[in-house]
Amino acid sequence: MRTKTNKIFFNGCSYTYGIGVADFTDVYGIQNNRYSKLVANHFNMIDDNAAQPGSCNQRIARNTFTQCTPDETSLAIIMWSDPPRTEIFRPQENEYHFQDLAQITPQGANGTQSYEHREALLHYFTYIHSEERALIHTLYNMMSVEAYFREKNIPVMHLHYKGNFNRVLRHVLQRCEDFSNNDESINLKREIENSINYLSTNKFLTGVNDNINFNDMVKHIPYSTISLGHPDKEGHKLYSEWLINYIEESNVIS
Amino acid sequence: MLLVNGCSYTYGDELEDPVNQRWSSHLSNLSGKKVENIGSCGASNSKIFRTTMDTLLTPRADITGVIIIWSAFERVEFVNLSTHHLFWAEGNPDQDPWMQVSPSRLNSRQYKSVTRKTESLKAFYNDLYTSEGGIWQTVNYMYWIKKLCEMHNIDCMQGWFHEAMLARYRRVFSRINHQNMGGRLASIDKEVSGKLRELAPYQLIGCPGTDYQTFNMFTERGGYKRMPEDHPGPEAHEGYAQYLFDIIKEHNLFEEKI
Numbered sequence: 001m002r003t004k005t006n007k008i009f010f011n012g013c014s015y016t017y018g019i020g021v022a023d024f025t026d027v028y029g030i031q032n033n034r035y036s037k038l039v040a041n042h043f044n045m046i047d048d049n050a051a052q053p054g055s056c057n058q059r060i061a062r063n064t065f066t067q068c069t070p071d072e073t074s075l076a077i078i079m080w081s082d083p084p085r086t087e088i089f090r091p092q093e094n095e096y097h098f099q100d101l102a103q104i105t106p107q108g109a110n111g112t113q114s115y116e117h118r119e120a121l122l123h124y125f126t127y128i129h130s131e132e133r134a135l136i137h138t139l140y141n142m143m144s145v146e147a148y149f150r151e152k153n154i155p156v157m158h159l160h161y162k163g164n165f166n167r168v169l170r171h172v173l174q175r176c177e178d179f180s181n182n183d184e185s186i187n188l189k190r191e192i193e194n195s196i197n198y199l200s201t202n203k204f205l206t207g208v209n210d211n212i213n214f215n216d217m218v219k220h221i222p223y224s225t226i227s228l229g230h231p232d233k234e235g236h237k238l239y240s241e242w243l244i245n246y247i248e249e250s251n252v253i254s
Numbered sequence: 255m256l257l258v259n260g261c262s263y264t265y266g267d268e269l270e271d272p273v274n275q276r277w278s279s280h281l282s283n284l285s286g287k288k289v290e291n292i293g294s295c296g297a298s299n300s301k302i303f304r305t306t307m308d309t310l311l312t313p314r315a316d317i318t319g320v321i322i323i324w325s326a327f328e329r330v331e332f333v334n335l336s337t338h339h340l341f342w343a344e345g346n347p348d349q350d351p352w353m354q355v356s357p358s359r360l361n362s363r364q365y366k367s368v369t370r371k372t373e374s375l376k377a378f379y380n381d382l383y384t385s386e387g388g389i390w391q392t393v394n395y396m397y398w399i400k401k402l403c404e405m406h407n408i409d410c411m412q413g414w415f416h417e418a419m420l421a422r423y424r425r426v427f428s429r430i431n432h433q434n435m436g437g438r439l440a441s442i443d444k445e446v447s448g449k450l451r452e453l454a455p456y457q458l459i460g461c462p463g464t465d466y467q468t469f470n471m472f473t474e475r476g477g478y479k480r481m482p483e484d485h486p487g488p489e490a491h492e493g494y495a496q497y498l499f500d501i502i503k504e505h506n507l508f509e510e511k512i
Contacts (some may be wrong), residue, residue: 040405065401066445089384100441120381127374130334134349141273141306143311144398151405175335183349192274193309198311240487 005074007048010036012062015161015214016051031171032234036077038240043253046073050097055102056085060140065148068237074253076149077243079214080142080207082164084125090117091186101214131168132175132188138165139195155252158199160207162215169208170194204250214239255288255316256508258280259306261325263415263469266294266491268481274419275488277469278321279494287318287508296354298329320410320509321405321498323459323469324396327388327419328379329356357383385426386442397449400457409507411498413459416470416502423462456505466501469494
């Protein structure tokens with residue numbers, strides 16, 4: 001139990017940033033209605049939120065080490081994003097000035113304005129990306145974050161914005177079974193199991209050995225009309241109630 | 255036991271007897287410590303990071319130190335079980351499902367597993383990969399491994415294998431690039447240089463901030479013989495082991511922790 005600090009550190013993608021809870025231009029509305037703020041308020045702590053819309057898991061891990069101030073942090077809550085997402089350096093872009101590396105989602109690749117980038121991204125997601133690669137790179141990002149907070153003696157909760165990670169995990173493990181007559185599949189499965197075994201020693205791991213995720217938890221509530229595909233204020237409120245209960249049950253914050 | 259990882263320079267590629275002639279074996283003799291070398295030819299930094307993590311996260315009381323010589327920023331890796339048979343129709347020598355890619359070898363006939371995807375990889379390197387991203391990722395790996403070793407209370411020694419990496423770093427974050435690329439580059443530079451500043455000199459071999467030499471520079475400056483495909487020869491390996499051992503002694507690394 002830690003009492004010397006007053007921040008809860010959050011990181012993630014648009015779900016954690018709060019897209020959908022208020023108009024895009026209403027930063028105050030976003031910052032005050034997202035689940036992270038509701039949770040922090042409940043515990044009378046500061047919502048230290050480093051999330052960015054569209055984040056890939058590499059950015060979430062990287063940015064966690066940069067943005068988190070361990071001496072002031074009681075608890076870290078990381079909501080992992082879609083494993084296939086990636087990031088590239090595109091200084092010629094004018095949008096999203098706050099992003100040093102542009103965050104790329106597979107479903108957005110076709111809408112990329114630059115012809116060369118669009119073609120390259122389509123090639124990338126068709127021939128280079130694979131569920132196996134995305135899954136394992138995400139697992140190593142999760143392990144890095146886990147190791148970092150263990151070293152700092154700060155409890156960390158691993159959450160997932162949707163069931164995508166769990167689905168990819170199931171697909172890959174099934175594929176390992178399908179190709180279990182070759183040593184490569186056995187080795188890949190062993191690598192995945194080692195990673196999960198390490199993460200599973202954290203009792204605050206969700207979305208890996210179960211399919212708990214933000215999106216499924218609030219799916220009976222219509223998506224936000226501000227940004228389709230994102231939970232609205234009501235969704236964030238409901239999710240924050242689950243998370244508060246989860247934190248209280250664990251007695252991780254005094 | 256020292257855990258050693260890296261690319262072909264660490265594996266001892268082209269040596270007649272890599273297991274006994276590579277620098278890690280000489281270092282083992284010099285230090286009197288056992289060495290487990292998990293370096294592999296063509297390894298990307300992503301692979302070096304994965305395999306180091308994989309080894310360190312499995313409880314192993316016998317590992318008392320880590321030495322990593324990181325590979326070229328631009329190497330990447332991929333894996334795809336569904337199309338695996340296409341790549342390894344002639345048999346996969348080491349049963350590793352991952353494939354390591356280097357842009358300089360995309361057209362090489364020796365790497366069939368890679369050339370099947372040559373067009374996609376060319377598009378990747380032409381339009382998606384950037385040195386800024388590659389450098390940042392490698393520096394993050396270095397920082398994470400340092401943190402992981404701190405958590406295990408073991409020493410960690412790291413560096414870059416080739417001085418071309420340092421030249422690339424300096425070009426990428428040059429004044430002219432800052433003028434041309436504006437705020438995005440500045441924020442990456444800030445993060446990268448901030449992470450590098452947190453590393454000790456013995457974790458920055460061949461990197462900005464120290465005069466320690468990369469293996470390649472050491473081979474070049476020492477006039478050591480190179481192998482036909484340009485890898486350091488056996489004398490260079492022996493010499494570099496002594497060079498690293500001197501750094502280890504200078505900083506009292508890998509001594510037993512209380």
